[in-house]
Amino acid sequence: MSQTLSSDLRNRIQWSLFSLRLGVFVVMLMWTLDKFVNPAHSARIFEHFYGISGANDTVAYILGALQLILVLAFMAGIKKRITYGVIFLMHGASTLSSYAQYFDGFNNLLFFAAWPMWAACFTLYILRVEDTKFTFKS
Numbered sequence: 610m611s612q613t614l615s616s617d618l619r620n621r622i623q624w625s626l627f628s629l630r631l632g633v634f635v636v637m638l639m640w641t642l643d644k645f646v647n648p649a650h651s652a653r654i655f656e657h658f659y660g661i662s663g664a665n666d667t668v669a670y671i672l673g674a675l676q677l678i679l680v681l682a683f684m685a686g687i688k689k690r691i692t693y694g695v696i697f698l699m700h701g702a703s704t705l706s707s708y709a710q711y712f713d714g715f716n717n718l719l720f721f722a723a724w725p726m727w728a729a730c731f732t733l734y735i736l737r738v739e740d741t742k743f744t745f746k747s
Contacts, residue, residue, distance in 0.1 A: 619739075622736075622739055623739065623740065623741055623742040624742060626732075626733060626736055626739060626740035626742065627740065627742035627743060629729045629732060629733055630683070630684065630686070630733055630740060631684070632726075632729065633683075633696065633700075633726060633729055633730055633733065634680060634683060634684040636726060637676075637680045637683070637696065637700075638680055640676075641673055641676045641677050641680050642673075644669045644670065644672055644673030644676065645669075645670065645673050648665075648666040648669030648670065648673075649666070651664065651668075651669040651672070651673075652664040652665065652668075652669060658703070658706040658707060659702075659706055679692060679695060679696070680696075683696050685744060685745050686740060686741070686743070686744025686745055687744075687745050689737040689738075689740065689744075690737065693730070693733050693734040693737050694734055696730055696733075696734075697727075697730040697731055697733075697734045700723070700726060700727050700730050701727055701730070703723065704723040704724065704726075704727045707720050707723065
């Protein structure tokens with residue numbers, strides 16, 4: 610694709626993909642930091658949305674640390690096939706596990722914001738080769 614695009618169009622695509630990556634990063638970083646700031650909240654989310662009970666602070670901290678590594682690598686554009694793919698799958702699991710909230714949509718409007726973000730994750734994954742603005746070559 611890169612060889613057939615004009616320099617101006619390629620530049621606009623790269624800035625667009627960077628803006629998507631930055632937006633996804635901000636959300637994912639906040640979800641990650643929540644595991645450190647309020648680990649009990651993470652335990653409640655695991656139980657309510659994923660049916661996983663018994664998560665304690667240590668589990669939240671370990672998952673938070675792993676997620677932080679992933680999110681930073683994603684933002685840096687390191688190993689894009691893996692990091693972009695895992696972010697896409699993680700956000701997809703989060704979006705789909707919230708299915709009950711969609712049945713009562715007008716009382717859960719913020720849950721619908723997950724869908725365009727999931728689309729952004731998909732776009733980043735499928736166009737990962739073109740996403741080169743402020744990334745490390747890996």
